[in-house]
Amino acid sequence: MELEKFKKLISQSNKIALDSAVFIYFLENNPKFGGMSEAIFELAENDKLKIACSLLISIEVLTGYRKVKDEVAEHKFKSILKDFSNIEIHDFPEKLVNQTVNLRVKYNIKTPDAIHLATAIEHKADFFITNDKQLKNVKEIKVLYLGDYL
Numbered sequence: 001m002e003l004e005k006f007k008k009l010i011s012q013s014n015k016i017a018l019d020s021a022v023f024i025y026f027l028e029n030n031p032k033f034g035g036m037s038e039a040i041f042e043l044a045e046n047d048k049l050k051i052a053c054s055l056l057i058s059i060e061v062l063t064g065y066r067k068v069k070d071e072v073a074e075h076k077f078k079s080i081l082k083d084f085s086n087i088e089i090h091d092f093p094e095k096l097v098n099q100t101v102n103l104r105v106k107y108n109i110k111t112p113d114a115i116h117l118a119t120a121i122e123h124k125a126d127f128f129i130t131n132d133k134q135l136k137n138v139k140e141i142k143v144l145y146l147g148d149y150l
Contacts, residue, residue, distance in 0.1 A: 006149040007039045010127065015050040016040070017120030019113075019130035020060040022146070027061075027073055027080075033131065033146050040129065044086040051087045054119035056112055058089065090119050107137055117141060 010016060018040070024030070026037035043049035058081070065074040081087060096118045103114040113135060120128040121141050128135070131146045 002149040003035050003039070006036050006144075006146075009144070010040060010129075011043060011048065013049060013126040015052055015123070015125045017052045017116065017123070017125035017128045017141075018057070019116055019128070019132060019135075020057050021131045022129055023057060023061050023077065023080075024064070025131075025146075027076055032150065036146055036149060041080070041084070044084055047086060049086060051084075052120060052123040052125050053087065053089055054115050055089055055091055056115050056119075060112065088123065090123060092119070096122055103138065103140070107134075109134065109138075 022033075022037050022040065025033040026041050028034075030037070040049070040051070044051050058077075061077050062074060065071075065077065081089060092115060096115070099118040099121065100111070100114040103109060103117050104111060107114075109117075113130075113132065116130075117128055117135070117138060117140070125141065127142050127144045128138075129144045129146065133145055133147060135143050136145050
């Protein structure tokens with residue numbers, strides 16, 4: 001039931017932004033969150049949703065797979081970024097520094113989270129989807145916490 005509520009909510013969106021964990025849940029078919037991440041990527045694959053992400057996504061996801069020497073997962077991730085035309089990977093321009101710092105100070109969040117959020121805000125995502133409960137406090141963008149949809 002909650003999965004259907006989540007699907008309906010994101011299907012009404014034009015563009016969303018994702019935290020790294022959502023990519024990992026999809027790649028690893030996570031038993032708890034795989035259905036939600038699959039719904040996101042299915043909409044993107046069918047041209048019904050755009051996904052905006054910071055370049056930091058690649059760094060975070062690839063670092064994890066490279067640490068454990070999982071070349072298959074690394075290749076799968078790179079293929080998703082290449083093959084899904086509706087995934088936008090954005091650089092971190094100087095103009096986002098101030099907003100990133102402000103988010104860090106205001107919400108006492110980590111730099112990577114602030115970069116992801118600033119990128120989402122800059123590129124006008126309707127939602128930022130994460131599994132970090134602390135980020136629900138951010139008011140500058142609607143944050144969807146996956147744990148609320150279990």
